Amino acid sequence: MMHSNSLDNASTQSLLTVINGILDESIERKKGEIPHRVVYLLRKVVQEIERRLCIQAEHIRNQNTIIKTREEKYLSKIKALQVLVNGTNEENQMTVNLLQVVKEEKSQIEERQKLSEQNVVRLIKEKENAENMISSLKEEMEEMNRLHKQQLDQFEIKTKQMEEKLATKVKEFELHVLRSNMKIEEVETTYQQKSQLWNKKENIFHNYMNSQQLYVKGLNISSRSIKSDMYAFQMKWRDEMSNLGSNLKCLVDAADNYHKVLAENQKLFNEVQELRGNIRVYCRVRPFLPGQDKQSTTIDYIGESGELLISNPLKQGKDGQRMFKFNKVFSSFASQADVFSDTQPLIRSVLDGFNVCIFAYGQTGSGKTYTMSGPSTSKKDWGVNYRALNDLFDISLNRRNIFSYEVGVQMVEIYNEQVRDLLSNKVAQKRLGIWSTSQPNGLVLPDASLYPVKSTSDVLDLMEIGLANRAVGATALNERSSRSHSILTVHVRGVDVKTGSISRGCLHLVDLAGSERVERSEATGDRLKEAQHINKSLSALGDVIFALAQKNAHVPYRNSKLTQVLQSSLGGQAKTLMFVQINPDVESYSETISTLKFAERVSGVELGAARSNKDGKDIKELLEQVSSLKDTISRKDMEIEQLQVTKDKDKPPSSAVDNHGSIMLR
């Protein structure tokens, strides 16, 4: 057994020697090529293997020594036992047992030997592994050498390239330096030129500065003069401000007086109207119609002051002539606008709270509808109705800051002494009741449709409906002659924006039925009845006016529906205007004379002073207005004083105000 162990050790030793030899040889051969680290590692591996082999060899040697000692001990024991075998059988048996123990021990030793052998085999394997590792390391080394060489080759190529590039760069740099030198030379030349130029400019600048200094000195002098001018201007401004203050005060006073003036204006205006008389008669002559003989006219002369001379072509001399005098006579050439211009002031009165009645009187076909409504709804042709309402809206718009107006319209006709609502769309109408004294809202016909209107176009629409509803029929005198009185009533309610006082005005625009005498219209039956009613109501109208003229205690308003409806506008509180329409033709002479006689009597009537329907609290309200206006004046005075103080504060610091209010320069 010892022999085999020593053999293994020897082979391990020899192998190690071989490895070392190979290493030494490769190191020798590749000196300078193998990295020191690999060599170092290889040596470390070999040393480790040697160390382990030594330990194993030492271990095996110890085992061999122990086994040897034990073998000797057992051999001596066997000898002693053999001695003893020779002794007794018991001893033999013991010896056999001992031998058995020895055998067991021997088998143990053999097992251990086996283990040692296994260890040797393992070590041999490890050695093989080490060899494999060494060979792989060698391969790696070779690969690394190869790579190293490749890198070296690449480095060499790169180095060559870099050297070439460097050479080119050096050449370029040299060229650049050459150019730079040239540029420097150029710049130096330019610099010299420029510095010469700058020197010149410096000289110019110095000269300019000198002139500027002189200019600034001049400016200083003019600035001082401007300052003094400014102070003078400030003084002037101050005076103007104080003037402005006083003007402002005047304006405030004027504003204060505005309401008073307006009220006075209204008062004066109405006084003028009163002086003219509260019933006015304007006569209008209709032009000849196409086809009529223009030579045979009854109109001889129309004077500027309302004179009208009518002549009877059948009677010669003074007997055949009759002079009438009215407030105004419009010839057949007068336009719709001319006719309305003298009516206009009455419309203002309605807005001031007066009742006004404008009616057209005349025989059939004399132009009543033409004057009141106009031949068409185009603005040029508008009659008194449209123009009056248009004016009413215009004036109310102008006064919107002082009064707020509400306007409502009713339209009725009186036919055969029955009042019909012309704005109602009901076919069967109930009879409309008439209030002898108008209701608080000013309505005499409370059941008739009342439409609020805001513009002339609203009125136009309503009147179109009304005219379409008006009863018309044929007569021997005029095909379109109306045999009913049409009454358009405009109710105006004005509220004083500031005081809240209310005024109510009412405007009646009446297109009367034809005034011709019954026998002349050749009417019979129904037509006769209609004519009689018409005559009755017109004569009732005359009676009322004459009763008022004579200041009778009893005024017969109730004799006809017409006078009942117009009652509020025919009394002493109202203003009345009558258009007397006449035909110029000779055939109409007697009708013309009777019409003009009626009108003449009417125009001689004085209805007395008209009265406005204003609230009784007016005086109190006016006093309130006066006190509020006084407040406004004192407020404005304070504002003016404050303005004065602010203005004084804003004065420049370099000036002061002396005791007399003038500005002194410091």
Ligand SMILES: Nc1ncnc2c1ncn2[C@@H]1O[C@H](COP(=O)(O)OP(=O)(O)OP(=O)(O)O)[C@@H](O)[C@H]1O
């Ligand atoms: N100033 C005028 N200029 C031109 N044409 C007029 C003028 N006045 C009336 N006419 C014409 O005379 C004719 C009769 O006028 P209008 O119908 O107004 O009369 P009227 O008095 O209203 O008659 P009626 O009593 O039948 O209602 C109409 O054709 C009208 O166009």
